[in-house]
Amino acid sequence: MKDDFLYIEISNNIARLIRDKVLHAGDRLPSVRMLCQEHGISMNTAKRVFLELASQSLIESKPQSGYYVSQLPYQRLPIPAISNPSPVSSNSEPDELIRRVYSTRGKKGLTFFSIGVPSKELLPLAKLNKEILHAIRQLPASGTEYEQLQGNEELRRMIAARAISWGGHLRESDLITTAGGMNALSFCMMALGKRGDTIAMESPCYPGSLQLARSLGLKVLELPTHPITGVEIDALKKVVHKINLCLLVPNFNTPLGSCMPEENKKEIVALLAKHHIPLIEDDIYGDLYFGAQRPKCCKTFDQEGNVLLCSSFSKTLAPGYRVGWVAPGKYQEQVLKLKHAHAISSSTITQEAIANFLKNGRYDNHLRKMRLTLQQNYTHYINAITEYFPEDTKISRPQGGLALWVEFNKKVNTAELFEEAMKHKISIAPGRMFTLQDQFKNCMRLSLGLLLSEEVERKLKLLGRLVKSQTIQF
Structure with missing residues (x-):
């Protein structure tokens, strides 16, 4: 060991x-x-x-x-440019495109480059099954009773203990468990915003966050974002007086995989605190770092309780268990009130199972293997893109996480590429999904969470051929 x-x-x-x-x-x-x-x-x-x-x-x-x-193969491929969204909030949701892409989920025979979760082959299913059985045996009434409002106490204690890895100082009483990461974000947005308020986000951004904000009646202001260092601080400074709250994914966001430097995180926390603007930090990918050390969070530098840190185990351990959490800082009472009104309790058995998985040290062992696999996948994808895709292809440089962002020349329309790829049982995530504006039509996100195989290699080669065929048509 x-x-x-x-x-x-x-x-x-x-x-x-x-x-x-x-x-x-x-x-x-x-x-x-x-x-x-x-x-x-x-x-x-x-x-x-x-x-x-x-x-x-x-x-x-x-x-x-x-x-x-x-x-290194990727040294021959340039990185995408800093995004340049309109400084005016927009609500042009790509609903139909998102529906078509996610309707493929669960279909057999497809290669899912589109879904940003680890495949079942990368998860410790047998060990999780044992923890579920153990939880049923150990919990009162076999886990059929309601959990306390803040969530499983042992799970919150283990999450708080893990905060030391990113320089955080949390107690179990600082945490509230939720039904996955999106549920945590939802509670935070509802607690902090009202209809007509403006929320700032990265561009491109996770489609679920964009749809959630719009469903709550919030206006979304997309911020210029660097593919390596994340959101541009100067751009945030220019609009800080226009926004009511901010949602960022500083560590390995999807789809870019960017990781914000520590000094940027510190500056953003101070900037938003000065203007009394809450920061919702989504750290769902923070444990999936490729380097030797886990990156710090914005929450690390939070002195006033102004950062609401959200995460879950959906991207690292068990997507279907729907176990997430939030450390809401000074907004804890508002979030607790919403959880009571909308959920009453979190799932009892899955919380207990994950708490024991963490307590026994199995989670860290699993993460080490998973990070290594994702890093190998990243290198493999780069080699394949260098060999099979057009020479002017641009790619991001994720230092962790599950996403690789690919940009083609303007001749390529990835929404059309999606339809053509589906004929060959390949599902991709077109770039237009990740914005509310008319941009990223020549981009796509590839999930790194697959188990490498000859089939995956063959599908990457075929995908490259389909991209080249679009450029020849023009």
Whole structure:
């Protein structure tokens, strides 16, 4: 177990040095023996480090010479430009497109590049089943009774304990459990906003958040967003007097996968607190980092209780369990009141099962394996896009999460690409889904949450051919 952890930690550290260009293409890496001496590990563990880096196409072996940093495929592909949404709020919802894409969910025989959740093959199903049975046996009345309003006490305690990983200081009393992450966001928006208020969000943004805001009668102001560093602070400063609340996904947002630097998070928290504007922080992807260390949250820098931190276990462990939570800061009473009115209680059995899964240390073991798989998928997708897609394709650089954002030239319409791909049993998420404005029609999001296989490789190759066929038509 210790060697497994060291092998992942060391390989992640070297991978980060390569991706951050501290180590350059052609640089020689330490030998297996030197790696053993530097880190106090066995020869087998050191070899596993190099095998892992090679599987990600980050290094290559030269006979009789050693290991060298390879030329990264994504370095040949540019990143998308900073988004440039209209500074005026819009409500042009792509309802029909969203309906068509999500109506494919559950259909057999499809390759789901469109759905941003991990596939069942990446989840610890057998262990979760045992926890469900254990919960039924241990809970009063086999889990049929209502849970207390704030939620399972042990689960809240475990979530609070995990806050140390992002520099947070939470107590179980600071938390409220919800029926998934969207339910947490819904309570926060209802508690803080009223019809006609304006909420600022990233652009592009998760379709569910956009639809939720519109359903509550909120006006959505989309903010320019950098594909690597997230929302542009200067753009937020210009409109801060126009908004009533703000929703951001600082860590590995979908669809860009951007991660906001710590200094940006700190500045945004201070800016919004100064103007008395609540910040709803969605950290649903924060545990899915590719590097050696989990990124901090905006909540880390919150001194006034102005940040409402939301998350869930839907993207990391069990989508169908619908277990989420919120740390609402100084708005706790408003959120509790809404939960009482709209839900009364959260699901008893699934909360207990996840609480035990966390308590037994199984969640961290699962996350280490899942992060490694997602990072390998990311590298594989990049290789495939470089080989099969048009040369002028642009891609994001996610440092974690489940999403890869792909931008084509203006000749490509990804809504039409979706229809054509469906004929070949491929489901994608067209870029127009992620905005309320007339933009991103030549973009798409690909989910990294699939189990790699020859079939996935074949579908990526076919998808590239379909994209090329659109460009030839013009």
